[in-house]
Amino acid sequence: MESNVIATAHLSKRYGKQLLSVDDLNLRIRKGEIYGFLGPNGAGKTTTLRMLLGLVRPTAGTGQIMGQPLRGIRDLASVGAMIESPAFYPYLSGWRNLRILAHYAGVPLSRVDTVLRQVALTRQASDPFKTYSLGMKQRLGVAAALLKDPELLILDEPTNGLDPQGMAEMRELICTLKQNERTVLLSSHLLNEVEQICDRVGVISHGKLIAEGTVAELRGQAQLLVRAAPLDQARRLAEQAYGVENVQMMDDALMLTISPTQASAIAHTLVTAGLALSELRPVERSLEASFMTLTSEEQEVGGKGETRQ
C-alpha cells in the first residue's frame, strides 16, 4: 500500500442524472511505473484523472494521491499534470509562457530552460506558441507539467491528434521521463501506444475497470498453432491431451491454448501417431485482440443488465 502513489476505493462519479461516468473504480498505481489507463472515448478516463487531481468531486468512494486524501487535497506540489489540451498565450514564446507559469507556481525560473531541454524544444523556445506544430504544443504542455520536477506525472491522452512521427516523439519523451523513480500515469485510447511504453495497464470501459495487469498478462496466455494431417486425427489427439476447451479449429490448422513450452510434447504425440506435422509455432495475441474481447464482453454483460465486480 505504501508503494502506491495513487490508490482509489470504490471511486465513482455521476454527472447530474446520467449513468455513472466512473463506476466503483479501484486503482493502484505503483511508485516508479508507467501506468497506462486505457479505454475507448467516453469510458471515464478524464473524469477519473480530474477526480485524482481534486478538480472534480467524486460522487462516492475514496482515494489517496501521494499520501493525500482525494477529498481533502491541499497541496500537490509533487504532482505535475496535463489534462486535455494545455492553454498557452498564443503570441508569447514557449519560453515566455513557461516563465509565467513558473512564476505563478513559485518554481525557480532556471527550471524553464531545463524542462525545455527535456522536451526537446530548446531550439524553438523563442518562437511564438501559435507557430508551434501540434506535437510541439503537446510537448510544451508536458514541459509545463514538469516545471515542479514532480514525482508523479499525469498525462491525459498526450498523443491525441498527433501524426505518427509526433506520436513516436511523445512516446520516446514519456519513456525518458520515467527517471529518478518518477511515476507516470497516462491515459490513452491507443492500444499500441500503451503496449509499447507502459509497465502496467488498466482497461476502463463504461466507467468500470475491467482488467488490470502487465501487457503480457492482459494479452493472456499465448497459443500454439499446429498444422498437421490428417487434421481431424490431430484434433482428437490434442483434445485427449489438453481438453476440448483448449483446442480450436482455425481453417486448416488447430489453435491450442497451452503453454508454448509444451510444443515438443504435442509434436511428439502427433509424430508418434504417424501424422504429418507441417507447422508448429507460438502465436501471441495482440493486446488489441484482448482489448476488443474485454470491452465487447463488458458491453454484452452491460446489455444483459448484469453487474460485474
Ligand SMILES: Nc1ncnc2c1ncn2[C@@H]1O[C@H](COP(=O)(O)OP(=O)(O)OP(=O)(O)O)[C@@H](O)[C@H]1O
Ligand atoms: N462535465 C461533464 N458533464 C456531464 N457529463 C460529462 C462531463 N464530463 C464528462 N461527462 C460524461 O462522462 C462520460 C465519461 O467522459 P470522460 O471525458 O471522462 O471519458 P474519457 O474516457 O476521457 O473519454 P475521451 O477519450 O473521449 O475524453 C461521458 O459519457 C461524458 O459525456
